[in-house]
Amino acid sequence: MDEIGFMVKKIEADGRLRVCNLGWNWAGSAYNGRVRFRNGISGVVGCMGSIEDAKNDVGKLYIDIGATSKEDAENYVKVGDVCGYYGPYVELVNNRIASKSLDNRIGCYQLLQALKENQGNGPNDIYYVFCVQEELGCRGSKPAAARIQPDIGIAVDITPAHDYPCDLEGSNALDEGIAIKFSDPSVVCDEDVVAAMIACCEERNIKYQREVIDKGGTDASSMNVSGFGVRAGGIVVVTRYPHSQSAVASKKDIEAGVELCKAISEYEFHL
Numbered sequence: 001m002d003e004i005g006f007m008v009k010k011i012e013a014d015g016r017l018r019v020c021n022l023g024w025n026w027a028g029s030a031y032n033g034r035v036r037f038r039n040g041i042s043g044v045v046g047c048m049g050s051i052e053d054a055k056n057d058v059g060k061l062y063i064d065i066g067a068t069s070k071e072d073a074e075n076y077v078k079v080g081d082v083c084g085y086y087g088p089y090v091e092l093v094n095n096r097i098a099s100k101s102l103d104n105r106i107g108c109y110q111l112l113q114a115l116k117e118n119q120g121n122g123p124n125d126i127y128y129v130f131c132v133q134e135e136l137g138c139r140g141s142k143p144a145a146a147r148i149q150p151d152i153g154i155a156v157d158i159t160p161a162h163d164y165p166c167d168l169e170g171s172n173a174l175d176e177g178i179a180i181k182f183s184d185p186s187v188v189c190d191e192d193v194v195a196a197m198i199a200c201c202e203e204r205n206i207k208y209q210r211e212v213i214d215k216g217g218t219d220a221s222s223m224n225v226s227g228f229g230v231r232a233g234g235i236v237v238v239t240r241y242p243h244s245q246s247a248v249a250s251k252k253d254i255e256a257g258v259e260l261c262k263a264i265s266e267y268e269f270h271l
């Protein structure tokens with residue numbers, strides 16, 4: 001359920017809002033974008049000096065809500081208020097979509113679809129968990145895993161695409177299927193869980209790709225080390241421009257992810 005955003009840390013005399021990160025924001029992609037606070041107040045992200053000189057330091061950014069002074073700004077926004085990116089969901093050609101917060105509403109969508117479509121006659125007790133604060137260090141999944149004490153924990157999330165010129169240092173691409181996580185810096189997935197996912201995809205003709213990344217992580221990491229240890233895996237949708245107002249993903253990959261969520265839920269594990 002989580003998404004990246006900003007929290008107001010200071011209001012300047014001229015009415016500009018200084019912010020800190022809630023999750024990892026790229027200063028360059030936030031720059032000149034629109035944000036919205038919970039009370040509906042909109043703002044535009046500016047930068048003190050050139051964005052090139054900011055070198056991805058979000059501390060150099062500010063939010064302009066149109067206020068003319070500190071007192072004016074405080075009529076609308078206070079220190080501690082939070083905002084997220086703002087902009088419509090749009091459909092691109094070739095069954096591709098663009099939106100803010102695909103990370104991780106895609107996961108919510110896939111779980112809800114799997115929940116609706118599962119017949120409930122599989123061998124597993126399944127808990128569908130919609131976590132908060134994944135972007136702040138996988139916090140929500142920690143107490144969830146501690147309460148449920150699962151045998152297997154599967155994160156449903158996104159992963160960066162490596163099929164466009166700004167990031168070619170990996171093998172994942174749009175429309176190549178749902179990605180099965182092997183590893184990222186925070187987890188090495190359980191081999192039996194990975195093998196079960198591959199078996200599900202091969203049995204049911206679900207298009208899949210293998211995911212290995214050297215940056216980032218998901219709730220698979222926190223579930224993995226919860227309690228006495230949990231076998232962890234990840235079902236991740238390949239996404240271009242992640243952590244921006246305009247992440248891009250393929251509906252085909254997302255639907256393949258729904259099929260894999262359903263299939264793995266019904267899979268008979270022999271642990």
Ligand SMILES: [Zn+2]
Pocket residue numbers: 103135243
């Ligand atoms: Zn993320």
